[in-house]
Amino acid sequence: MFEQLGLVGCGLMGGSFALALKRAGLVRDVVGFSPSASTRDRALAMGVVDAVAATAADAARGSDLVLVAVPVAATQTTLTAIAGVLSATALVMDVGSTKTDVVAAAERALGQAISCFVPAHPIAGKEVAGVAHADPALYTHCQVILTPTAATGATQLAQADALWRALGCRVRHMSAPAHDAALAAVSHLPHLLAFAMMNAIAAQPEGADFLSVAGPGFRDFTRIAASDPAVWRDVLLANAAKVLSQIARFRTSLDVLEHAISHGDAAGVESLIRQASDARASWSLGAPPTTK
Amino acid sequence: MFEQLGLVGCGLMGGSFALALKRAGLVRDVVGFSPSASTRDRALAMGVVDAVAATAADAARGSDLVLVAVPVAATQTTLTAIAGVLSATALVMDVGSTKTDVVAAAERALGQAISCFVPAHPIAGKEVAGVAHADPALYTHCQVILTPTAATGATQLAQADALWRALGCRVRHMSAPAHDAALAAVSHLPHLLAFAMMNAIAAQPEGADFLSVAGPGFRDFTRIAASDPAVWRDVLLANAAKVLSQIARFRTSLDVLEHAISHGDAAGVESLIRQASDARASWSLGAPPTTK
Numbered sequence: 001m002f003e004q005l006g007l008v009g010c011g012l013m014g015g016s017f018a019l020a021l022k023r024a025g026l027v028r029d030v031v032g033f034s035p036s037a038s039t040r041d042r043a044l045a046m047g048v049v050d051a052v053a054a055t056a057a058d059a060a061r062g063s064d065l066v067l068v069a070v071p072v073a074a075t076q077t078t079l080t081a082i083a084g085v086l087s088a089t090a091l092v093m094d095v096g097s098t099k100t101d102v103v104a105a106a107e108r109a110l111g112q113a114i115s116c117f118v119p120a121h122p123i124a125g126k127e128v129a130g131v132a133h134a135d136p137a138l139y140t141h142c143q144v145i146l147t148p149t150a151a152t153g154a155t156q157l158a159q160a161d162a163l164w165r166a167l168g169c170r171v172r173h174m175s176a177p178a179h180d181a182a183l184a185a186v187s188h189l190p191h192l193l194a195f196a197m198m199n200a201i202a203a204q205p206e207g208a209d210f211l212s213v214a215g216p217g218f219r220d221f222t223r224i225a226a227s228d229p230a231v232w233r234d235v236l237l238a239n240a241a242k243v244l245s246q247i248a249r250f251r252t253s254l255d256v257l258e259h260a261i262s263h264g265d266a267a268g269v270e271s272l273i274r275q276a277s278d279a280r281a282s283w284s285l286g287a288p289p290t291t292k
Numbered sequence: 293m294f295e296q297l298g299l300v301g302c303g304l305m306g307g308s309f310a311l312a313l314k315r316a317g318l319v320r321d322v323v324g325f326s327p328s329a330s331t332r333d334r335a336l337a338m339g340v341v342d343a344v345a346a347t348a349a350d351a352a353r354g355s356d357l358v359l360v361a362v363p364v365a366a367t368q369t370t371l372t373a374i375a376g377v378l379s380a381t382a383l384v385m386d387v388g389s390t391k392t393d394v395v396a397a398a399e400r401a402l403g404q405a406i407s408c409f410v411p412a413h414p415i416a417g418k419e420v421a422g423v424a425h426a427d428p429a430l431y432t433h434c435q436v437i438l439t440p441t442a443a444t445g446a447t448q449l450a451q452a453d454a455l456w457r458a459l460g461c462r463v464r465h466m467s468a469p470a471h472d473a474a475l476a477a478v479s480h481l482p483h484l485l486a487f488a489m490m491n492a493i494a495a496q497p498e499g500a501d502f503l504s505v506a507g508p509g510f511r512d513f514t515r516i517a518a519s520d521p522a523v524w525r526d527v528l529l530a531n532a533a534k535v536l537s538q539i540a541r542f543r544t545s546l547d548v549l550e551h552a553i554s555h556g557d558a559a560g561v562e563s564l565i566r567q568a569s570d571a572r573a574s575w576s577l578g579a580p581p582t583t584k
Contacts, residue, residue, distance in 0.1 A: 073558075123505065123506075123507035123508075124507065124508065125507075125508070125509060127572075127573075142507065142508075143505060143507065145505060172505070174505075179505075181498065181502070182498070182501065182502040182505045183505065185492075185493050185496070185499075185502040186493065186502050186503060186505060186506035186507075186510045187506070187507065187509060187510060189489065189492075190489060190509060190510055190513040190514070191509065192546075192549060192553075193485055193489060193513075193546070194513060194568070194572075195549060195564060195565050195568035195569075196542060196545040196546040196548075196549050196568075197481065197482060197485060197542055197545070198567075198568035198571045198572050199545045199548075199549075199564060199567050199568050199571070200477075200481075200538070200541045200542045200544070200545035200546075201477050201478065201571075202567065202568075202571045203541070203545065204477070204541065206473065206474070207477075209474065210473070210474040210477040210478050211478060211575055212579065213415060213435060213437060213464070213466075213471075213474045213475065213478060214415075214478035214479070214575070214577070215415035215416065215417075215434065215435065215478075215479065215577070216415075216416065216417070216434075216577065217417060217479060217482060217483065217515070217516045218478045218479060218482055219577050220512040220513070220515050220516070221482040221485075221486060221512070221513055221515070221516060222482070222572050222575075223509070223512050223513075223572075224509045224512070224513060225568045225569060225571075225572040226569050226572040226573045227565070227569060228569070229562045229563075229565040229566040229569055230562060232565050233558055233561045233562040233565060236553050236561055237553065237556060237558060237561060240553050240554065240556070243553060244550065244553065244554055246492070247546070247550055249492045249495070249496065250488060250489055250492045251546075252492065253488040253489070253491045253492035253495065254484075254485070254488040254492075254539070254543075256488075256491075257484060257487060257488050257491075258536065258539055261484075261528050261529065261532050261535060261536060262532065262536055264529060264532070266365075266525055266529060269525045269528055269529060270521045270522060270525040272487060272491060273487050273519070273521040273524050273525060273528075274521040275490075275491050275494065276486070276487035276488075276490035276491050276494075276517045277487075277517060277518050277519060277520070277521055279490045279491070279493075279494045279517075280419075280486075280490050280514050280515075280517040280518040281419075281518045283503055283506070283514075285506070285507070285508065285511050287504065
């Protein structure tokens, strides 16, 4: 049980975290800061926060738990703003989709308070943004990756583990670079492909008419294309090297399939689809790594 | 109300059609043929068919409604097999995801019986194949594209319209080439990208570990990657020219996004994501074409 959550960033991710903690009875008070006045008002009206703060530091001051839920490129500025007011025993986490840049930002920003910080990535989300969509069940059953460093406090790490587990999440520890390599492949790449495909279709004169016959397969494939532009701008740039490497691997795979199609190689096309189909059919959400 | 449905191909699509017609009280008897003995047995045991036929012709003989639900490359052989036994007033449809090749196959195979044939594509499906997954609700609320030609009988076309509407579908008429151009963009391309991405990830030494942290975005994006290899081999090859054209357009769109990422162009990356996000957010399943 935490006395006070200082919520810095009251959007979908931050707002859902506050609601989840309240529902689970894990926090007494939530003090929230958002740079947007309308978000602050909405968060208060929805009961996501109990009080609004004028600055990020005001939200963090006196809080034994601080969640920084901002686009990842804003992490360093945000942590710098709160570094001076953190108590030595506070637990501070983020929810960013990249971790190497977040760890580096925390090391630059937090000074001695670095021991308070547990880099966290709950692998959950929605194709809509903003506090209006905050949902206390957003994190239920999701996987949370923590990427502690040598400077991370053992107490804070244990608290972070317990907190996410209490919300119904599975918790896994990885290094920040290992996290970013994995997420580049299974999250950043599919987002980027969905963005590129939507733009490719919309750029055609017949695009609107084409879209009118799109069915449930298209709906599910492109759901992530509706993601928040500021959040995903930061993710793709923060993890650019690994994302570009995954694009290169994808292009090679696309080349092979395209070559088989353009040469009318029925056995080759079927074999490539079967590989993909078998790989997807044997995958399930949240399953541990399989050995081959 | 039809007296007898001759079902040629008792997989997911055909089996679901039979169950839907039975549930709606639109057919008295279903006689089914599958080249697979285990499929025939299963279809009979599940009540998908009331009787099994030894050949496609035996299923079609005496049927006032015939559904050909086979991989599209098998269409011509199948129609040739049944052409001689069709009554002049029968309604014959397929459910293939490509239409230009199906129309050409029908013209070659059916002779005078071409007036019986209404090329149909119900835009529905599942990421699993086979009669075991047949579902009477598969087509409910889906869009069905009919691509009649000058040779299509007016009576049969009206019957086809009424039949699909009675199953709860929205029906639209298009030319076969217009259908294939649209589906190349909004269905064949996303399937192909999902296949290529699954293969690209699985080909990496860390692939299995990467997949273990994949979340709900990945799950939805790759759902169609688990589609039936034989069905999709035929679709991609039958519509190869239009599919290759969509791949080229996609590559251009990917190039633009990749260039912005590799040059750290934050405004450019955000603008490209915003285009995609706005396009996806303004789309909804089954909505009519929007004018810009």
